[in-house]
Amino acid sequence: MDRMRINRRQLLGLFGSLGAGSVLAASGIGRAVAGNQPPRITVIGGGFGGATAAKYLKRFDPSVHVTLIEPSRRYYTCPFSNLYLGGLYDFEDLGHGYRELARDYGVQVIHSTATDIDTEQRTVTLAGDETLRWDRLILSPGIDIRWGELEGYTRDAAELAPHAWKAGPQTHLLKKQLESMEDGGTFILVAPQDPFRCPPGPYERGSMVANYFKNHKPKSKILLLDAKDNFSKQPLFQQGWQENYGDMIEWVSRSNDGTVIRVDAANREVETEFGTRHKADVLNVVPPQKAGFIADRAGVTDDSGWVPIEPRTFRSPQADGVYVIGDATQAAPMPKSGFVANTQGKSVAAAVLADLAGEETPDPSWANTCYSTIAPGYGISVAGVYGVRDGEIEEFSGGISPEDADGEFRRKEAEHAVAWYEAIAQDTWGTYQEG
C-alpha cells in the first residue's frame, strides 16, 4: 500500500506543478504516450467489471499500458453484504484491495474519482482537475440512484430510510437500525421495477433480515412491498421462506397493491399505488436506478438512463473508442450481477485488444451464477450461459435450482455460494491465493 501511495503522490505532484499536457510527456507515464509507445487503455471503476477488465487486459497482452481509476483503496462488494446483515459474514470480509493488479500485473492504479470525459480529445479528468489521455476507454461505472424519482426518496431521506444498495456506510446504517429495533417491530423493504442491480438481491435481503430476527427478535415481521408481480428465483425463495421462517416474511405483489409511490422517511411510512399506508420500524428502500454518472459525462447513456452497447464488443455506438460493461449496460437477458460484470470484463478486454491490433473480435461468451443464501446452510442459485446469435445477446442455457431438491442440495449450494465468493474475489482482486 505504501508504494502505491507514494506513486500517487508523485503523480499528483507532477500534475500539480506542470500543465496536464506536458506532464504526460515528462513523467514515466509520458514515455508510454510519446512516439511508438504501447497503447494506453484506461478503465474507470474498480468493481467486478473494471478490476477484471484491467487484470485480463494485462493477462492477454502484458505489453499494453493499463490504468485503473477507482476512488476506494478498499472496495466493498454488494454481493454477500446481505450475509453481513444476516450475521453470517464480517463486513471486512467484503473488502478487497488492488495489490495484485498493481504489483503482479503492472496495472497503474490511481485512487481518484473520474469527474469528466472528453471523447473528442480522448481524455479523462480526475478530481483535482488532472487530465489523463487514453487510446481506448472502458467504463465500468456501476449504478447511481435516481433521487426523487420515487416521491420523497431523496439523498436526505436515505439517511433515515437507507437503500444499502451500494455496500458501505448505507449498509452499516441499515445494520445499526436493525440492531436498535425492538422485538416485535416491522421491517419493510420496498422493491423496484426492473431493471435494477442484482435482481434476487431484495429477496435475499429479506431472507437474511429474517435470519437476524429469528435469532434476536423472533416476534418481528418482514414486509416486502414489490412493484413487480414476479421476481428472480421466486418459487425457491417462497419455499425457503416457509421452510426456514414460517410466516415471518410477507411478500406483496404489484397486483396486490405492492407498488410504493411515496416515501415519508421521517415517519418511516410509505404509501402504495392504491393509497394503503404502511408504517415501518426499519424502512429499506431499493430505489429506481440508472448508469453511474460518469457514463452520462461520456455521453454513452440513452433516454432510459442506461447504456446501449454493441453486443459482440460492448463498444458504445455513441462514442468512438469507448466501451462500457457491468450493471450500467443494457445487456439483457444478462442480469445486472457481479458475476456477469466480471465475464464482461474479460470479453471486453479481448475485444479492445483485437480492436487495437486491427483483428476480428474473438467470439464473446458470458456466464452467470447468482447464489442467494436464504438461511445458514440453505442456498439457491440461478445460472445462465450467454453469447451472441444473429447480432443479439441470447441465453444459451440456464435456469434455477430444482424446486424439488432435498436439504442436502440446498446445503451444497450454500457452501458453493461461499466458495464462489472467494473464487471471484481471487479472480477479480487477487484477495485469496490459488492452488
Place this chain on the structure above:
Amino acid sequence: MQGLYRRMTRFTAPAFTGILLSALTGLSLAESKPATSTDVLAASCANCHGTTGRYASAIPPIGGRDYEDLREQLLGFKRGERSATVMDRIAAGYTEDQLEALARYFAEIED
C-alpha cells in the same frame, strides 16, 4: 454449520507475490498474442474455479487435471448423465467442441 461462514486466510503477505506471479504468468503472459475465443470461454470458468482454475474450495479445482477426466465430466453434465448442482445448467450452454476445448485448456495448466 459454524465453519461455513468462517473466512479462510486471505492472501496478504508480500512474500507470496513472486510465487503467485510466476504461477499466473506461466500460461498466458508468456505467449504475447491476442486472446482467442477459447481464452474468452475459459475465462468464465475462473469466476468459480479461480483465475487458473486451481482455486481449492467446496467447488473442485479444474486447472491441471487430466484431459479425459475433465472432458468426460463436462460432456456428462451437458448430456444430463452426471448429477450436479449447477454444472448441468451451465454445460448445456456450450457445444461439445467448446467443452472439449475447455477440457484441453484446463488440462494444459501446470500445477
